[in-house]
Amino acid sequence: MAKTESSLRFDTRLIHGGTSPGPSGATKSPIVQASAFAYDTAEELEDIFKGRAIGQVYTRIGNPTLESLEKRLAAIEGGIAAIATSSGMAAITTAVMAIVRSGDEILSSASLFGGTYSLFHDTLANYGISTRFVDPTDADALRGAVNENTRLIFVETIGNPKMDVPDLAIFSAIARENGIPLMVDATVSTPYLARVGELGADIIVHSTSKYINGTANSIGGAIIDCGSFNWQSDKFPHFDQFYRKYRNFALTARTRKLIHKDFGACAAPLNAFLNCEGLDTLSLRMERHCSNAMRVAQFLDAHEKVSWVNYPGLPDSPYFEVANRQFGGRFGGLLTFGVADKASAFRVINALSLAKNLANIGDTKTLVIHPASTICADYTPEVKALMGVGEELIRVSVGIEDIEDIIEDFAAALEQA
Amino acid sequence: MNLTVNGKPATIADENPVSITDLLEKLQVEQREYVTVELNGDILDRGDFEGATVKDGDTVEFLYFMGGGR
Ligand SMILES: Cc1ncc(COP(=O)(O)O)c(C=O)c1O
Numbered sequence: 001m002a003k004t005e006s007s008l009r010f011d012t013r014l015i016h017g018g019t020s021p022g023p024s025g026a027t028k029s030p031i032v033q034a035s036a037f038a039y040d041t042a043e044e045l046e047d048i049f050k051g052r053a054i055g056q057v058y059t060r061i062g063n064p065t066l067e068s069l070e071k072r073l074a075a076i077e078g079g080i081a082a083i084a085t086s087s088g089m090a091a092i093t094t095a096v097m098a099i100v101r102s103g104d105e106i107l108s109s110a111s112l113f114g115g116t117y118s119l120f121h122d123t124l125a126n127y128g129i130s131t132r133f134v135d136p137t138d139a140d141a142l143r144g145a146v147n148e149n150t151r152l153i154f155v156e157t158i159g160n161p162k163m164d165v166p167d168l169a170i171f172s173a174i175a176r177e178n179g180i181p182l183m184v185d186a187t188v189s190t191p192y193l194a195r196v197g198e199l200g201a202d203i204i205v206h207s208t209s210k211y212i213n214g215t216a217n218s219i220g221g222a223i224i225d226c227g228s229f230n231w232q233s234d235k236f237p238h239f240d241q242f243y244r245k246y247r248n249f250a251l252t253a254r255t256r257k258l259i260h261k262d263f264g265a266c267a268a269p270l271n272a273f274l275n276c277e278g279l280d281t282l283s284l285r286m287e288r289h290c291s292n293a294m295r296v297a298q299f300l301d302a303h304e305k306v307s308w309v310n311y312p313g314l315p316d317s318p319y320f321e322v323a324n325r326q327f328g329g330r331f332g333g334l335l336t337f338g339v340a341d342k343a344s345a346f347r348v349i350n351a352l353s354l355a356k357n358l359a360n361i362g363d364t365k366t367l368v369i370h371p372a373s374t375i376c377a378d379y380t381p382e383v384k385a386l387m388g389v390g391e392e393l394i395r396v397s398v399g400i401e402d403i404e405d406i407i408e409d410f411a412a413a414l415e416q417a
Numbered sequence: 418m419n420l421t422v423n424g425k426p427a428t429i430a431d432e433n434p435v436s437i438t439d440l441l442e443k444l445q446v447e448q449r450e451y452v453t454v455e456l457n458g459d460i461l462d463r464g465d466f467e468g469a470t471v472k473d474g475d476t477v478e479f480l481y482f483m484g485g486g487r
Binding site for chain 2: 047051052054244245247249253
């Protein structure tokens, strides 16, 4: 008997989960580079618009190539449905706006990717949606920050760039206690480190631009609906009509039929195809990202010119215990380290030859950036402190090159520190 | 029995009540894992697909959230 998909082990599910044969038995879902889809009769299109029949209409709303990425991501994460978006920020914006309304509050981890911080702190605040930012490792403070207006809890699996690892069991418990959904950005950990739906996430968001794509050739994002939250709630009257019809698919239905359709941040078919390609090799690459990052962390930790290293895989990291438990002994490919000051950090970055100085993570190549002067430059000193972004800090996205070459590159560059 | 399915007349061979699960199979309804079923204007819980039945003259709608408009 054929194995059911959910009984397949993770590495196999990455390759086969949610897939179906393409035209002529093609082993790839084709790139359907078309804007719209024609039907013979007016009746057929009417049925599709009424939701009585399934069919593609227009690529902003759906497209076979997008659908193949969506099905694969849902299968890999153990979700009930997924929506592919044009970028990770589009996934976060769309998913958040599908849930909250003007007057609502978001309770967010204070340790966030800069774009998400700016979305919550500045952009959404202008639309009457406010966010409380709380240290994600302080359970009492998190609990105390929930109030009658809180409608969403948001956290990153590994804070970028703070590298803290919140205990998702605590987040999930607080969300359950209060009847609020938990949204988890799992970009940095990837499904390889953990299927966070199993750890209590109700909604998972990804920037697929990073490790899922894997070779930095296209931007993309995804929203995965774990189907675990009960939307029939006084807190979510705007879900009533969707809950009545679609039950545990209420969030995906509301997002697709309203927010995603109206905001229009759809993925491009070619990008969705390229992000699908990345899924096949995610485990292999992540294995190497993790082992290389551990070696780089150990090397930097022992280096006299490095004042500190922040990698959750180092046993003296304050996040080691939680990360080890949550991620099964794997710690990802991202780390930060400190040298003497900003000038020293700049000298090190300028002296690196293999590692690229750019604003991205999750490429096959080793990447570095000085966050304080770039991706976090707009933050006030207080926010920089909250996010753990000092002037002496360098973020490294450790690539999958030969580890000896990576270490030699850092060894040579640190001579200039 | 004669039914109205998605606004159109439909006939199935059975004369006895048929469960929703069997009806989905008989009518070869697409993507059954996602479909919402409305029987005579009432939305059914997925858990009731086995127990709920259709009889002659019933109106059934199959609805998807993936489709085009609202
Ligand atoms: C944790 C995290 N979330 C979200 C994003 C945003 O994704 P994108 O650049 O695809 O919009 C990024 C990276 O840029 C990220 O690192």
